[in-house]
Amino acid sequence: MKKKIVLLGATGSIGTSALEVINEHKDKFEIVLASAHSQFKKLIKIGREFQIPNLALTNSNIPKGKSVVAENFIRGNADTLQFLDEIDYDIMLNAIVGSAGLVYTVKGLKSEKTVALANKESLVMSGELINYIIKNNDSKLIPVDSEHSAILQCLMGTARSTEIRRIILTASGGAFRDWKKEDFPKITLADTLVHPTWDMGNKITVDSATMANKGLEVIEAHYLFQLPYDKIETVIHPQSIIHSLVEFIDGSLLSQLSYPDMKIPIQLALSYPQRLPATADFTDVQTLSALTFTPVDYEKYPMLEMAYEVGRTGGSMPTVFNAANEAAVDLFLHEKISFTEIPKIVEKLIQTENIKQPDLKTILATDKKIKKKVYTDYS
Ligand code: NDP
Ligand code: MG
Numbered sequence: 001m002k003k004k005i006v007l008l009g010a011t012g013s014i015g016t017s018a019l020e021v022i023n024e025h026k027d028k029f030e031i032v033l034a035s036a037h038s039q040f041k042k043l044i045k046i047g048r049e050f051q052i053p054n055l056a057l058t059n060s061n062i063p064k065g066k067s068v069v070a071e072n073f074i075r076g077n078a079d080t081l082q083f084l085d086e087i088d089y090d091i092m093l094n095a096i097v098g099s100a101g102l103v104y105t106v107k108g109l110k111s112e113k114t115v116a117l118a119n120k121e122s123l124v125m126s127g128e129l130i131n132y133i134i135k136n137n138d139s140k141l142i143p144v145d146s147e148h149s150a151i152l153q154c155l156m157g158t159a160r161s162t163e164i165r166r167i168i169l170t171a172s173g174g175a176f177r178d179w180k181k182e183d184f185p186k187i188t189l190a191d192t193l194v195h196p197t198w199d200m201g202n203k204i205t206v207d208s209a210t211m212a213n214k215g216l217e218v219i220e221a222h223y224l225f226q227l228p229y230d231k232i233e234t235v236i237h238p239q240s241i242i243h244s245l246v247e248f249i250d251g252s253l254l255s256q257l258s259y260p261d262m263k264i265p266i267q268l269a270l271s272y273p274q275r276l277p278a279t280a281d282f283t284d285v286q287t288l289s290a291l292t293f294t295p296v297d298y299e300k301y302p303m304l305e306m307a308y309e310v311g312r313t314g315g316s317m318p319t320v321f322n323a324a325n326e327a328a329v330d331l332f333l334h335e336k337i338s339f340t341e342i343p344k345i346v347e348k349l350i351q352t353e354n355i356k357q358p359d360l361k362t363i364l365a366t367d368k369k370i371k372k373k374v375y376t377d378y379s
Pocket of ligand 2: 145146147217
């Protein structure tokens, strides 16, 4: 029996890698629904190539195109969410970028499906609620993020979390790893969009450059592995070969290694707990001449420190952090603000009042309110 996959964000970087994995394992997986936000033509092409019966374009403002080949063509978030109740599927791969992914993660988990999660923003915004849903439903959350996939793999066979001393998330250091802080005011958009080791969508590439991405991943790890923040550390590892480490109480460190290629964690999330033959290239260890580590300079990367702070505060604060960052990054991508303004904006916004144990409605309202404030004040 093939596993039925819902692929959200099929036109993006993760979506494209997921399609390569699924294409390699056509006997194991079939896509029953694929979504895009605006790239109508690309979605149609994917639909045709993979013979996908249901296609969804979540941005309802895009004009309707011709020659739709799918049995069902859905438009807008509300109709897509409703349609998910009407179809049979096993795994939702959520590769939507940003807070727009949250309602889908919640939908998949409430429907007792397995959610393979690339959309880290949903766990950052709503980790407590998501863990509550998982506890009370027969649903599973499997990380796609490479660091979290590495930790999951290192923990296979570990029965007790009390045996974990700490986890260490590795970070490439992003585009400005070798820049001095004094030179940051000179940073341009073009400088930022060149990532040293990973080829990714624009938002996460900027997040890597500010290290907000590692901050989001610290919060993601806190909820996924239910560990306190003082057991979650980060280190700069420029080669992106060691995807994270777990240290156990007996002093053993385990890690997972491979060339940086998202097809590995995507494939594992779809086949978990089994492993399938590789879609990605095998790693030639003879080529790995040096694997190096340096501590993170928090002064250079204030977003990472802020992420720990909002994570520890909890409540609606991680949502505020995420929303402010998302809006600020969007303004930077449209060249409305400079690179160094991103952390300044986020720092200002996280002074907002915290709401404890927010429900989904409050989280979504907070996200909207914070983004509106950033766009109004800085556009
Ligand atoms: P991309 O920007 O490449 O792709 C984003 C996808 O989401 C596209 O299919 C896009 O559709 C769709 N999308 C955009 N906005 C919306 C919206 N408002 N509602 C619904 N769908 C939307 O992003 P990535 O693939 O790089 O990242 C996706 C997620 O995975 C992010 O959360 C990121 O942090 C995470 N991730 C990514 C990694 C990577 O290597 N790229 C690694 C680890 C995690 P359209 O193309 O039509 O605009
Ligand atoms: Mg990652």
